[in-house]
Amino acid sequence: MHLLIPFASSPTDAGRHALGLLDLPNLAALLARLTPTVRDEADEYSLSPPHERAIARALGWSGGDGHLPFAAWELQREGVDTADLAWGRLTPLHWQVGREHLTVIPPSELQLAEAESRVLFDA
Structure with a gap:
């Protein structure tokens, strides 16, 4: 089982402070049972957000920052022949x-x- 919680925290000082004040016993219990497999160390200003990088890794994709083929992938899932063209949404x-x-x-x-x-x- 993989668990992704996109945008569950904030890189700001106020966000880190607020996170420290939250009482989240159910989340703490769940996280205690899970084993981290990959730690994402990308820059907080990356063009590809952490959850997109995790999905790309799971799909076996490689690509630079902001160059993950999500638009083409979604079109292919809808039956569109994307050929070797670049796609955007x-x-x-x-x-x-x-x-x-x-x-x-x-x-x-x-x-x-x-x-x-x-x-x-x-x-």
């Missing part, structure tokens, strides 16, 4: 930028209709 989103962090609002909360999305895509 575009998703409209809203960013809230603060002094110490950036928050990305989920695309579903934008309530963007298909027609509006198409206009942006075609622009």
Whole structure:
């Protein structure tokens, strides 16, 4: 069994402080039973987040930072022949930028209709 908890902590001082104050007995009990297999030591500003690097390792992929073929992989799973082309995924989103962090609002909360999305895509 593999357990991934993407973005379960924050690299900020405030995030580390808050984590130290949390009482998480169930998580502590679970983590005590698990055995770490790989420690991810990448830079916190890496283009590929830790959970994507873990999935890539599990799939046997290799690639530089930000060069993991997730878009092509998802298309192949949908039956699209991706050939040897480069693929990317575009998703409209809203960013809230603060002094110490950036928050990305989920695309579903934008309530963007298909027609509006198409206009942006075609622009």
